[in-house]
Amino acid sequence: MLGCRDKCKQVEILITIWGLWTARNKLLFEGQSKRPDDVATFVRSYCLELHIIQDRMKPKLHRATYWVAPSLPFVKINFDSHFKQEAFTAVSGVIIRDNNGHSLGARSKMNCHIASSFAAEAHAAINGLQLALDLGFRYVILEGDSLSVIKKLKSEKEDFSEISALIWDAKQLSRAFSLCQFRFTPRDSNKVAHAMAQEWTSSSSEGIWIDGAPESITTLAAADRKQDVPS
Template sequence: MWEWLTWVFDQGTNKQMRLFCYGLWLIWFSRNRLLYERRCMTGIEIARQIRNYIVELDAIKEKKLTLQSAGNNQQVGRRGRVTVHFDAAFDHQSSRSATGLLLRNEEGEILASEAILHSEIATPFTAEAYEGLQAVKLGIFMELNKMEVVGDSKTVIKKCQSTNTNKSIIGAIIRDIQSKKDRFQKIEFHFVPKAKNVYAHLIANEAIRRRGSFYLMGGILDSVRQAGLNERRNERFGNKVAEKNSFHVF
């Protein structure tokens, strides 16, 4: 295998090698989807996701966002704590769900964002637990030492915090999460209100809208960023209306 990889890299151009590496990564992603979701991706689906992935990364490169490589992300992760926000979006009509993940360092800078589209996940509750597992796996992939996992599902967060054996409907997923805790120097799970977890949810929604997964280093999609700004604008407008309509009784 190593000889074959070495030969391929010796023969190809940088552009070809980028395509080759993305292809290998998505084939591995397809393997995991088959293993955990019993869904087999077609060659056409893999090719489309490779194309979309390249387009998104080219856009990030053009904008010269803060971090340019996974190596930089990993170095930041080793030096300090990284917070991973996770949330799920669930489409009842198609029974599809999606994971939305957003990574920030201690200064609040975005290290990466990821959306993973799933199928055949029975309920939104199960989807939320599975998203927590995806957050932990992303931390392992990026070789983080100290990690804070943040979500807006109180039940899932409490089960992740517990060290007791979980026998609920999502017990197998929770046990998988707990078994991976020793991969980190320190890992904590915290609950936040939905208002503070907006971008993770918007990333998941975008995956359902696009019907595809994506991963970006150093930023988020422009469509997600704009949707987040709209959410904040609507929230501020709602607060102003509430203040205007409020009154005090003495």
Template sequence: MANVKAPGLMTSPPNFMDLFWCVMEAKPAQDLEAFVTTAWFLWNNRNAVRHGETSRTALQIFEASRIYLAEFQTHCVSSNAPQSHVLTLWKPPPPGWYKTNVDGAVFKERSQCGIGVVVRNDKGQIMGALSKTLPYPLGALDVEAKAAEIGIIFSWELGLREIILEGDSQTVMNAIASHDPGSIQIQQLVTGIKSWVPKFRAWKTSFTRREGNKAAHLMAKHAKLISVCTIWVEDTPPIIMSQVLNDVSDLGFSPV
């Protein structure tokens, strides 16, 4: 299965774990469930053949995994009450800390990427913001890791020493925070980030959903409109003025 080229991937992952990371990052939850179920049936079929049993055809494996997943999902739906979606909002860091939100965007039609970074204090005030174009193509996971790297360096250059690095890629945030370097395609970037973070007096990583990371997302998309890099220091970029106000509207702060 390591030789399977998943839809939407620029290259074939070298092993199953890297393929899993890519699918988890790129596909919606229902596709990931189908992927995992099919992989489980393939594994069981392999073991059965090794113990002398007859191998199933690819169609039989696919059909069996589809039926199994459908039965499981039906059971989950019937046994769980409907749950309303809880909106994820931006949350300020603890007093004395700074939160660095990062995001990346892929501009396939231009073979370019965009990086967005927004750094705020515990009152929601802008310490710095950045929008940067990368004049070369990266995959979705790679650009998220690159955004984290740029966000860390930018925070250091602003003179901040207690930061929370926050992004909407759980894969990247987990890789930075743990001993696991994550997918092979981001290991070099993660290693570079891990060489930076010990310089800070204190640091953490935080995963948030896209709606909690809107300001950084807007900055990443804005990179399509600039040539190289635009930086704001202690000033709110017009592109995110409304979003920053919305983020802190219930906190009783004045962010601008």
């Protein structure tokens, strides 16, 4: 039996062969020449997207389907992103709440030149940490529904993926807190941050709310708070 690591490597090899075959056909039949760097970028991005899809398809049994409040003295930073592949942009959604579920700060920010949804999630994590630092919080829990990003943030190993620089930036920011924890949560319990990223339609590139959030978001957060069971 092949281990998970061996199977993942086999998939990467097959995608690489497919990428090379596609580049060869482009050259022969359309006269379009692809640089090796372009093929490598395509393969890496495709592998990352496949990995994210596989993470989201995994069964999530016995997990809360609602937001769970942090214990004192922590505040919880929930983050998510909305990636627009055709424009290579992403909107980060962040909300910070206390142990009573009240919003202490929220942020929606447009990020440009984003290569993948994987990178978009990492940018959202950075934006969340930066907002918490700007507001002066010392004990934080960073929570998101991107399992891959959370695993990388929790890992003590050096990251060599295409978002390695973003992971490094996030870890550096986390060291500025007295204590910072990273947690994965399913989409159902991250819906407020998800809505922050999805609903930001202002012409401005950024929106920041202190001690609050847009009305539609506070309504959603209040619904979360009603069914919350403190940890």
